[in-house]
Structure formats: structure tokens, C-alpha cells
Amino acid sequence: MSQSLNRRSMLKQGLLTLGGTALLPTLGWGETPSAPLPLNPEGKVVYTPLFKEHTATVAAKLVAKLNANENPYGPSPKSIKALNDAADAGNRYGWGHLSQLVDMIAEKEGVSKEHIMMGPGSSDLLEKFALVYFMDGGTVLSADPSYMSLMNVARSVGAEWKGVTLNKDWSHDLDAMEKAITPDTKMVYICNPNNPTGTITSYEKLKDFCSRVSEKVPVFVDEAYLEFVEGEDGKSMVSLLNEGKNVIVARTFSKIHGMAGLRVGYVAALPETLEAVQKITRGGMGISNTSIYAAIASMKDTGFQDASRLKNKEARDYTFGRLKEMGFDPVPSHTSFMIFPQTEYEGREFLNKMMAHGIGVRSFEIYDKTWCRVSMGTMKEMQLFTDALGKVIG
Numbered sequence: 001m002s003q004s005l006n007r008r009s010m011l012k013q014g015l016l017t018l019g020g021t022a023l024l025p026t027l028g029w030g031e032t033p034s035a036p037l038p039l040n041p042e043g044k045v046v047y048t049p050l051f052k053e054h055t056a057t058v059a060a061k062l063v064a065k066l067n068a069n070e071n072p073y074g075p076s077p078k079s080i081k082a083l084n085d086a087a088d089a090g091n092r093y094g095w096g097h098l099s100q101l102v103d104m105i106a107e108k109e110g111v112s113k114e115h116i117m118m119g120p121g122s123s124d125l126l127e128k129f130a131l132v133y134f135m136d137g138g139t140v141l142s143a144d145p146s147y148m149s150l151m152n153v154a155r156s157v158g159a160e161w162k163g164v165t166l167n168k169d170w171s172h173d174l175d176a177m178e179k180a181i182t183p184d185t186k187m188v189y190i191c192n193p194n195n196p197t198g199t200i201t202s203y204e205k206l207k208d209f210c211s212r213v214s215e216k217v218p219v220f221v222d223e224a225y226l227e228f229v230e231g232e233d234g235k236s237m238v239s240l241l242n243e244g245k246n247v248i249v250a251r252t253f254s255k256i257h258g259m260a261g262l263r264v265g266y267v268a269a270l271p272e273t274l275e276a277v278q279k280i281t282r283g284g285m286g287i288s289n290t291s292i293y294a295a296i297a298s299m300k301d302t303g304f305q306d307a308s309r310l311k312n313k314e315a316r317d318y319t320f321g322r323l324k325e326m327g328f329d330p331v332p333s334h335t336s337f338m339i340f341p342q343t344e345y346e347g348r349e350f351l352n353k354m355m356a357h358g359i360g361v362r363s364f365e366i367y368d369k370t371w372c373r374v375s376m377g378t379m380k381e382m383q384l385f386t387d388a389l390g391k392v393i394g
Contacts (some may be wrong), residue, residue, distance in 0.1 A: 063358035064381040069195070069225075072377045073311060074258010074295060076304035082297035083262070086290045094289035101296050105266055106376040108299070109238045114271040119283035120222055120291075122265035126150040129187075129220065129248065129267070132277045134159035138186035143172050145366055147195040147222060150187075156241070170199035170331055174209040181217060188213060191222040193229060196364060196373050198333030202234045210237050214246040218273070221249050227256035227305065228312060233334070238268045246270060249366035255336060256305050257298045262291040292387045312336050315376040322386045326393070336376045341369045344393050357388035 075083070098118060106113040122367035128152035134140065137158045140151050144163025151161045164177045164183075172190060174303060181188065190210075193200045219235045228234075240247045246283045248269040254260035264287055267274075277283075298304070316333055323330045323340055330340035347370055349361035354361055362373040374385060 002296050025150040043094060048297060053186045060355050060358050062360050064377055064386055065360045066375040066377050066381065067360040067373075068260070069255065069335075069375045071255060071258030071308055071312075071336065072381065073308050074298075074304070075262065076258065076298050078300040078301045078304070079257070079259065079294040079298040079383045083294040085292050086293035089289050089293070092289055094292040095284070095287065097292045097296065098284050098287065098386055101292055101299075102266075104296065104299050105268075109236070109268050111238060111241050111268055112271075115241055115268050115273075115274070116266055117269065117274045117278065117283045117325070118264070118266045118287060120223065120246045120263035120265070120286035121254055121260075122250040122267070124286060125147045125220065125250055125283055126220075126264055126265075126269045127153040128244075128281050128283060129277060130154040130159075131157060132280050133186050133218075139182065140186045140187050140189060140362070141177060141185055142189040143177070143191070143194060145194075145196060146189070147191045147224075150189050150220065150222075154187075160184075166194070166197065166199075170194070171201040172206070174201070178209065178213055181213070186215050187218050187220055187223065189220045191224075192333045193225045195225070195335070196337070196339055196362070196366075196371075197331060198225075198335040198339060199331060200229055200336055202235050202280070203235050207237060207240065208318065210240055210247050211243070211245055214240070218246045218248060221247060223249055224252045224255055227310060228336055229334045232255050234235050241268060242271060244270070246273065248273060253295050253298060256308055257295070259291070259294060259298060262294055263287065264291050264295045312376050315379055315382045318379060319374065319376065319386065322382075326386070326390060337373055337375045338376070339366075339371045342372050342393065343370055346370065350392070354388055357384075357391065359385050359388045361385070 025374045027201060071134040072240070102113045102116050106116050117125065119128065126149045130150045134154040134157050139160045139162055140154045141162045141164065142151055143166055155161055162180055164173055164180055167173045172192070177188060185193065190201070192206060210221065213219055223236055226234055226236060232386065236249060237247050238249045248267055250265065250267045253262070254265065261300070316338060319338060320330050320332070328340045328342065330338050344350070345353065346367065350370070350372065351361070351363050364373060377385070
């Protein structure tokens, strides 16, 4: 059994609220064992319940909600106006205006509209693809740790998940992932930038990987946080579609657009890939007409996106610097969140202590350490966070 499978106990989550199970590498509940996962007589991993969801037991008013990677500045004012103006169209299905949104997205991504499938957020689309691809079993391959929405649903319908440990710099170990592909592998999932680590894998290395590996097996690239990345590494894998490569790229309006509650996302893929999925499930049906109007306005409001990116970087730089000053060792982030190890308290206790100060964060166990993941809020919220952390840790 590979080293990555021996480390399936990497993630134990302490959650403040429900809705965080997409990061859980399991669908069951229980404590994380320290021993490797057992094998059945056929030599396959037996996936038993490994994790337990934690919630803070302290009741307090949140003054800084920093546990869900939400954009604290959105939706944009223009998007809100469009939403309000469209309220009286809430009695209508949105297919007509959805076509306009698809055209805008296709132009932005440099592909035809036949390459685009819409959905109510990118996680919904991840789950739809998991249902379609793994209804007859198979193996899904990803980094460990990573965002688990697709893998959890795949496992729920009978698939096996194979995780591969990240590199020391927290990037995807692409060489190890390629070697881990077997005839039973039906999909490789890459979350880039990765959640919950906030780290990036080189654009050139990932593009080469996707180009080659997609000739053997579909590669699903989740780019939910890509708009926060600066430089060449912020380029999308969508361009590979014009080369006929079997990649599937997921994007969302939840992060840079600040529309997490309005539920708009999309995937870009080969037309034949989308056709196979849409024979079973339609993506665009789940988007409200009013949210479509809001998304169209938000795409046009590039000034808001630029401002969100800048303010996020300012908050991230401040938080990174303060954490270093306080003696922590945060992982450099390319996203709207950051992780750092805190070994003072067990996850649930740490969450309770932060919650007592009105601060909502997340807690994980990664590589045998307890980590805090904090979303980037406004500068005031980040100051409240660091002040509370200082009081909690002492």
C-alpha cells in the first residue's frame, strides 16, 4: 500500500457550522485512527468511517465569520442592483438569460458555448460529475488533503478514493499522481489552488501533466480560487480544450464575485463530455433567474473583481505578517484563506475558545498536526481575529 494510503488519517476536521463536509475525506463519522487503513482479501482499502464532525459548543455572537471562504465585499453593487431589478422576473425560468451568460463565459474562456455547462455553484457540478462518472464504481485520484466534494459523492455511489500526499512545498505531487493511475482510475481530480492548504501548483507543470494524463483518463481541475492567484500560475487549464484534451475545468462566482449565496458556477469541458453528463442531469436548471441577472452584471463589473483581489491580498499580507510576529508558521497562501499549525489545543477546544471571542474559523488535523484555517475577511475582521488568537494562545 502506498505512503499516501498510509496517511489517510491526515484530516480531522473541527467545524463551527454545518456545510463543511466537502473537505471531509469520508461520509461516515468516528474518530481518526492512527494505524493504516486495513485491506480486504482482494487487497483493496477498506474505507471505514474515519472522521467526526465537530462543532463549537460555546454560544456567542459572531463578530468575524471566517470559516467558509466567503468574499466579505460582495456581491458587487451592480450585481445587487441587477438582482433587485430582476426580482419581478422570479416567476420565470431563466433559460433565455442563461444563454446570454453562457455566451459571455465562453467568450471570456476562449471556447465555444458548447464547451460550457452551468450549475448552482461549482460544488454542485463536481457532485454531478461524480455521480455520472462513478455510478458503476472505479477509482478517483486526488491529492491528500484536498477539497473532497467530488470524492465524497463518488464514494457514496461505490467508487474508491486514492489520495496522494502533497509535496513538501504543498504543491501537487504530479509525478506520484501519474504513477498512481491504474486501469480502474476513471478520473484525476486537481484542486488548484488547493483547499484547505491555499497553495498553488505551477501552471507549466500542471498544464504538461493535464495534457499528457488526459490522453489516458479525464482530469478534473477545480479552479474556484484561481482569480486570486498572481502571475502566470493564475492561468487556467481551459486552453487545453482547444487542443481536444479531455480536461474538465470548474469555476465559480462564489469567491472573487462574492456570490456564494446566489449559487452560480460552471464547468468547461469537451462537448461530448458535457453531452454524456447532461443525458443524466441538467446543470443550468438549478440556477434562479435572478441569480443569472446578478452574474451577468458581476461579469461586467471588473472593477469590483479587481478591488476584491486587492483587498484580499492586503488582508492576507497583514494576517501572514501578524501570525509570523506571534510565532506561528503560516503556509504562504494564494487564495482567500490561510492555514497555520496551532498545537496548543485540540481542534474542538480551539474552536470553542475562538468562538467565545466571536471568531469563527476552521480546525483540521493535517500531517499529524492541528491546523487552523482562517478565511480572509475585511481588515477589521482580521484584526479582530489576530487579537482573539493572541488572547486564546496567550
